[in-house]
Amino acid sequence: MLRPLPATAWAVLGILSFDRELSGYQVKRWADASLTFFYWSPAISQVYGELKRLEELGFVEGRDVAEEQRTTRVYRITESGRTALTRWLEDAPVEPPVLKHSVLLRLWLGHLSTPDRLRQVAQRHREQTEEVLADLTSSERKAEQEPDWEFPAMVLRWGERYYRNELALTDELLRELDGFEDRG
Amino acid sequence: MLRPLPATAWAVLGILSFDRELSGYQVKRWADASLTFFYWSPAISQVYGELKRLEELGFVEGRDVAEEQRTTRVYRITESGRTALTRWLEDAPVEPPVLKHSVLLRLWLGHLSTPDRLRQVAQRHREQTEEVLADLTSSERKAEQEPDWEFPAMVLRWGERYYRNELALTDELLRELDGFEDRG
DNA sequence: CGTTGCATGTAAGGTGTTACATGATTAC
DNA sequence: GTAATCATGTAACACCTTACATGCAACG
Numbered sequence: 514m515l516r517p518l519p520a521t522a523w524a525v526l527g528i529l530s531f532d533r534e535l536s537g538y539q540v541k542r543w544a545d546a547s548l549t550f551f552y553w554s555p556a557i558s559q560v561y562g563e564l565k566r567l568e569e570l571g572f573v574e575g576r577d578v579a580e581e582q583r584t585t586r587v588y589r590i591t592e593s594g595r596t597a598l599t600r601w602l603e604d605a606p607v608e609p610p611v612l613k614h615s616v617l618l619r620l621w622l623g624h625l626s627t628p629d630r631l632r633q634v635a636q637r638h639r640e641q642t643e644e645v646l647a648d649l650t651s652s653e654r655k656a657e658q659e660p661d662w663e664f665p666a667m668v669l670r671w672g673e674r675y676y677r678n679e680l681a682l683t684d685e686l687l688r689e690l691d692g693f694e695d696r697g
Numbered sequence: 698m699l700r701p702l703p704a705t706a707w708a709v710l711g712i713l714s715f716d717r718e719l720s721g722y723q724v725k726r727w728a729d730a731s732l733t734f735f736y737w738s739p740a741i742s743q744v745y746g747e748l749k750r751l752e753e754l755g756f757v758e759g760r761d762v763a764e765e766q767r768t769t770r771v772y773r774i775t776e777s778g779r780t781a782l783t784r785w786l787e788d789a790p791v792e793p794p795v796l797k798h799s800v801l802l803r804l805w806l807g808h809l810s811t812p813d814r815l816r817q818v819a820q821r822h823r824e825q826t827e828e829v830l831a832d833l834t835s836s837e838r839k840a841e842q843e844p845d846w847e848f849p850a851m852v853l854r855w856g857e858r859y860y861r862n863e864l865a866l867t868d869e870l871l872r873e874l875d876g877f878e879d880r881g
Numbered sequence: 882c883g884t885t886g887c888a889t890g891t892a893a894g895g896t897g898t899t900a901c902a903t904g905a906t907t908a909c
Numbered sequence: 910g911t912a913a914t915c916a917t918g919t920a921a922c923a924c925c926t927t928a929c930a931t932g933c934a935a936c937g
């Protein structure tokens with residue numbers, strides 16, 4: 514335990530910090546519905562792996578729940594896990610956000626293509642951003658209904674502003690591309 | 698070559714597409730000065746690895762340049778590399794940008810801490826963003842001087858707007874945190 | 882004379898994905 | 910009945926970083 518845990522482990526533990534007993538599968542769905550907007554949603558296989566590690570560290574407790582034909586393993590955060598998570602939140606160095614924007618990577622190489630093709634790429638990105646925004650606002654409506662979800666709601670509002678800005682920036686790029694002569 | 702190359706390989710090849718013969722070390726410095734704002738800058742060891750792979754694929758050509766006491770290996774993009782890169786740019790599916798914002802991850806878990814501590818995290822993030830903006834504007838000045846760098850310049854302008862918005866969003870978060878009662 | 886920059890790489894190991902394997906349940 | 914969802918995991922492998930090893934050059 515000398516090595517610090519990756520942020521993904523804290524993210525999984527964080528999902529459990531909202532005081533629900535969840536299966537690995539449910540953790541993944543929560544990640545898809547919230548984390549994905551500002552962090553990213555780990556693969557389901559990684560979720561199982563992180564839960565295993567967190568259990569070995571004593572940060573979560575697993576319990577097999579018998580259903581009719583099968584058993585589901587559900588996890589709950591421990592006091593020790595809550596303490597460790599709080600410590601990470603408050604004390605870990607603030608790493609700058611990681612952005613891997615392959616659309617911009619492509620526009621950066623615009624000299625290899627034509628403004629028309631580049632506009633198609635930007636336009637496709639714009640559509641995908643609209644879709645993310647739609648998912649976000651639907652998540653927001655759910656979060657507003659729950660009590661004690663002030664912070665997730667605050668982060669979702671942040672996300673809405675972030676993705677609206679992404680749309681605006683893309684529109685600005687589309688306008689700039691209009692100004693480039695088609696040399697293809 | 699059935700498996701598509703990772704975006705990082707295209708990024709390295711892209712740096713070489715500006716028609717300069719560069720050493721691995723120089724590629725890394727270019728990445729730090731431009732890519733890093735909208736994609737991310739790979740570790741120097743990975744740059745060497747990618748250059749090796751690109752050479753095996755025939756997308757770049759390496760050449761040993763003898764200097765006084767040592768030789769430096771410099772790379773140049775090939776016609777085949779330029780074609781492949783253009784094809785990637787135009788034809789590869791538009792993957793959504795990946796954002797891993799650990800600051801937001803922490804605010805999302807605000808119920809574990811106090812508004813005061815959270816403000817410190819947000820404030821630290823704000824300072825780091827200011828630093829990125831300073832680097833960005835200095836890169837912008839350089840890009841404006843070079844001819845045929847319209848697209849890198851366009852992307853840098855995008856970056857300036859992006860990071861200015863990041864500041865604005867952080868300020869908004871700081872304001873919202875002021876509204877939360879200190880329950881710590 | 883020690884630190885920083887230039888310069889190149891290998892090795893080890895962690896992070897994370899896709900593919901695979903398995904099986905129950907639910908909806909069309 | 911068959912497709913999607915619920916549910917759990919393993920194995921293989923790609924991606925990427927840190928640490929290590931090496932050595933020259935320039936600056937103070």
